[in-house]
Every structure is written in structure tokens, then in C-alpha cells.
Amino acid sequence: MEPARIQDLPTAERPREKLAHFGPAALDNAELLALFIRTGTKGRSAIQIGRDLLQKYGSIGALGRMPVTALAKEKGLGLAKASQLAAAFELGARVAREQVHLTPLDSPERIYDFLAPQLGHQTQEHLVVLLVDTRLHHAGTISISMGTVNETIAHPRDILRPALTHGAYGFILAHNHPSGDPRPSGADETMTRRIQEAAELMQLRFLDHIIIGRPSPARQAWFSFREAGVIR
Structure with missing residues (x-):
């Protein structure tokens, strides 16, 4: 069973440390989301919140198209975390749009x-x-x-x-x-x-x-x- 807190994971399995050692490609989608969610709720780590969001919406792409107001209502997020996620999705979309011009x-x-x-x-x-x-x-x-x-x-x-x-x-x-x-x-x-x-x-x-x-x-x-x- 996954620990309820990221700090209870072995150091090498924590998203931030894992990214620093192996690069962002080594993280799954829930772990990447956890870096923006940062903190969990009682009984749910930021990674678990990320997994729950992916299960509910089906994919990163579908999650990224949700308006901030809808994301903010998700348990464990709120407006500040929802805004950070939306900003991350938009940065990714802008990178993709820049690349397509080439x-x-x-x-x-x-x-x-x-x-x-x-x-x-x-x-x-x-x-x-x-x-x-x-x-x-x-x-x-x-x-x-x-x-x-x-x-x-x-x-x-x-x-x-x-x-x-x-x-x-x-x-x-x-x-x-x-x-x-x-x-x-x-x-x-x-x-x-x-x-x-x-x-x-x-x-x-x-x-x-x-x-x-x-x-x-x-x-x-x-x-x-x-x-x-x-x-x-």
C-alpha cells in the first residue's frame, strides 16, 4: 500500500528526488502532477491525489482541458493548486505550438x-x-x-x-x-x-x-x- 505521505516514501522514490537523479521522463503522470500539487490531504498523498484525478478524467490531456474553476473544486486542490496545474498545462501547450511551426x-x-x-x-x-x-x-x-x-x-x-x-x-x-x-x-x-x-x-x-x-x-x-x- 502506498504511504499517505510522500515523505514516508524511500528517498529515491520521492518525485522530486527521482526527477533530480533520473530526469522527468522517469516519473509517471501521477508523480509529475504531485510536483505541482505538492501537499496531500489526510490519508492521501499528493501522488494519490494525482492518481485519483487521472482515474476520474481518463488522461492528462482531458485533465488539462478542465477549467480552473472546475479543478479548484476537486478534493485536495483548491484555487492555488488548480491554477498551478493550469499554468503547467498551458506552458506545455505553448511549447507544442512553438514546435509545430517548425x-x-x-x-x-x-x-x-x-x-x-x-x-x-x-x-x-x-x-x-x-x-x-x-x-x-x-x-x-x-x-x-x-x-x-x-x-x-x-x-x-x-x-x-x-x-x-x-x-x-x-x-x-x-x-x-x-x-x-x-x-x-x-x-x-x-x-x-x-x-x-x-x-x-x-x-x-x-x-x-x-x-x-x-x-x-x-x-x-x-x-x-x-x-x-x-x-x-
Whole structure:
């Protein structure tokens, strides 16, 4: 049974000392969270609080998308600790955004890796447009619509306008499926064909439409309309 206090662990197993000796990669997610939570409650160490949070929300990514006000209500946190966690998640997100500017969005996998932290666990469909430059580097993300649990509605003009007004070389359309299954619906395919036709008329590069799902042993976590031959 895990001790109720971190100081009761052997020195080499305490998160801070473990990180100092072996580096941050040696810590599991609960131990990393414990470094920000710092102190536990009666009968629960900071590590156990971290484990409980991960069990409740399912992943670091899902936990990181929780608003501070919701985190502050979790037993063992409060506003100060919740704010520290939110700041840590935001720093990580900013590092990721800086790195993506150096990586071309030239494959469905890279687009998925970029968008999954933002869209993969949302409970409503969210439609976004990614603008890219001539080297296919990310030049901006525009939120188009937030739909119901299973439907997003957007007119082609709303999707093409950001690319036109920002003078982008091209754009990528993306939305999530809250079910986690990225297979397209008939409405998804119809919308994609309409955007393809409108983009050709406006001489805009429509690079792909990606549906963001969640990983599963039976399928990929994304669907690419370009890979499927719908986008030419």
C-alpha cells in the first residue's frame, strides 16, 4: 500500500528526488502532477491525489482541458493548486505550438498530432480551419463552429473566408467526432465535396479534411478525406 505521505516514501522514490537523479521522463503522470500539487490531504498523498484525478478524467490531456474553476473544486486542490496545474498545462501547450511551426503539416498523422490535444476529448463537434504557408507550416487556427453532440454546420463561405482574408497559401479543415470513431458520416462527405468545389472556384488550396477521433486497436485515430480520394 502506498504511504499517505510522500515523505514516508524511500528517498529515491520521492518525485522530486527521482526527477533530480533520473530526469522527468522517469516519473509517471501521477508523480509529475504531485510536483505541482505538492501537499496531500489526510490519508492521501499528493501522488494519490494525482492518481485519483487521472482515474476520474481518463488522461492528462482531458485533465488539462478542465477549467480552473472546475479543478479548484476537486478534493485536495483548491484555487492555488488548480491554477498551478493550469499554468503547467498551458506552458506545455505553448511549447507544442512553438514546435509545430517548425514542422510542416504535410500528413494526416502530423495534423492529428497537432489537433488531438485540442479536439480529441471534446464532447461536442468542433470545426476548425488550419491556415498554412507555402512550406505547409501552420500559420493560424480559426474556429468555425461548435456543434451539437453529433453535428456541425458551417457554410462554405465561413470556411473559405479565413484563407482569403489572411492570404494563406492553403487550408486544412478539421473536426472531431465526440464518439471517438473518426469514420465520416454522409453529411461529412457532402460538406467536404462542397468545400472542394468552392475552393476550386476561388483558386484556394484545400489540402485535406481530417476527422479527429481517439486511438483504438481496431482503427486509426483519424480519417483523411485526401487519403480516401475525395479531395484531389
